[in-house]
Amino acid sequence: xxxxxxxxxEETQSIELVIGTFIISTVLFAFYMFTSQNANxxxxxxxxxxxxxxxxxxxxxxxxxxxxxxYKERKDIAIKILLVLSNIPVAFLYYAVAIKS
Numbered sequence: 001x002x003x004x005x006x007x008x009x010e011e012t013q014s015i016e017l018v019i020g021t022f023i024i025s026t027v028l029f030a031f032y033m034f035t036s037q038n039a040n041x042x043x044x045x046x047x048x049x050x051x052x053x054x055x056x057x058x059x060x061x062x063x064x065x066x067x068x069x070x071y072k073e074r075k076d077i078a079i080k081i082l083l084v085l086s087n088i089p090v091a092f093l094y095y096a097v098a099i100k101s
Contacts (some may be wrong), residue, residue: 014059014080021052021087029094037101049091060084 032041035040063084067077 013061014084017059018056018082018083018087021056022090024048024085024093025052025094028097032098033101037098042057052087052091 025048027040028045032038032045035041060081063077063081066080067074069076
């Protein structure tokens with residue numbers, strides 16, 4: 001049973017999701033800003049943003065479920081939940097800057 005809990009704490013899918021979506025979102029935002037707010041970039045960025053929202057919601061639900069069930073792993077899972085939630089203010093900042101410019 002000890003090796004099972006150790007293996008669960010080493011799951012990195014949530015961290016990979018956070019880093020991957022952050023990098024792709026930043027690249028899309030930079031591309032949008034450097035192309036003088038070209039609307040064609042938004043044709044790709046909007047479906048990406050919707051899919052990222054959906055994927056992050058699924059990951060948040062999964063991590064919340066694990067947080068409730070695995071008492072010994074709560075610290076690691078809580079950090080992963082905070083990382084997933086950290087994409088929200090970044091996306092809001094990108095949205096606010098894109099709308100104002």
